[in-house]
Amino acid sequence: MVDNIQVSINRLLENWIKQGFGIFPATIEKIEKTQREKEVFLPEDFVKLYTVVNGMRTHYPDDMDEEGFFFYSVEQLIPCAGELKVPLTTELDDVLIFAEYMHKSWWYGFKAQNGRNAYTIGLILDKDSFKPITDSLSEFIQFYLEDSPRLYPQ
Template sequence: MQWLNELSADWARQGMSVQPGCTAHELQRWEQHGIRLPQEFRRYFAQANGMDPFTATGTDKRGFYFYALSELQFYPQVVDFALEPPVPALAGKKCLLFADYMHKSWWYGLLFAGAAYSVIEIAAPNTYAVVADSFREFVHLYLADADELYSARATRP
């Protein structure tokens, strides 16, 4: 999986520690939350269990922080609604947050629609946008520091 190796190498170039991957048992135990993780996402967690939160800044050089398996949360659990109102278009939908940008200025998550999913960016005020059709595509955009990752401007149903 070249894209996963490229991600690990990018983090190493930035001085980020990659946490050791999860076991199949850990992934299965997490899936008892009632959601089957997409295969690409499972491969990612088998190789790298997110960023080490104990780096100097807690993020990579661009301000991204990828969560460990134990830090994954469903939207809206992680959002402080005193600061950010919930996104109405996401009400009743399954959205699993896996990363944030600039210390939770906005989040990235998997938005599930049955067995399919897309990667979305949730940004203030009250908006989200689809940024990728797969986690692998998201990683490619991340590695390229693509503008699409910073583009949530309007709600997309």
């Protein structure tokens, strides 16, 4: 039986193919190497995502989707401190950014928790904010595909 994350990743893949994006999966070896080099932990759902589609390219026409979203490749994942380049609140210390909106108007990151697949995905507007959206990459992808208001500041 296919789990929800795989169904969601397949729907994401179909959406990106319709938009003409190149699809470039990452190998498990590349993902593990990135985790070691960046000293980060990726929950299983994110590993599954990157083995199917390793984000978007950083050059036109694959530099963002029709709505202005850009999903990072595994190599582009960056801690909040590295992206925002300012001292952070402790709430953002362990957040890893995996997507952005409209050329860094804001970001989406996840904070891994105790379990192998326990994490919270949130909206990051600045150095002082992490607004939780969901605890599921599958649900985040669903929100993204539906252009849900939950993905936008309110």
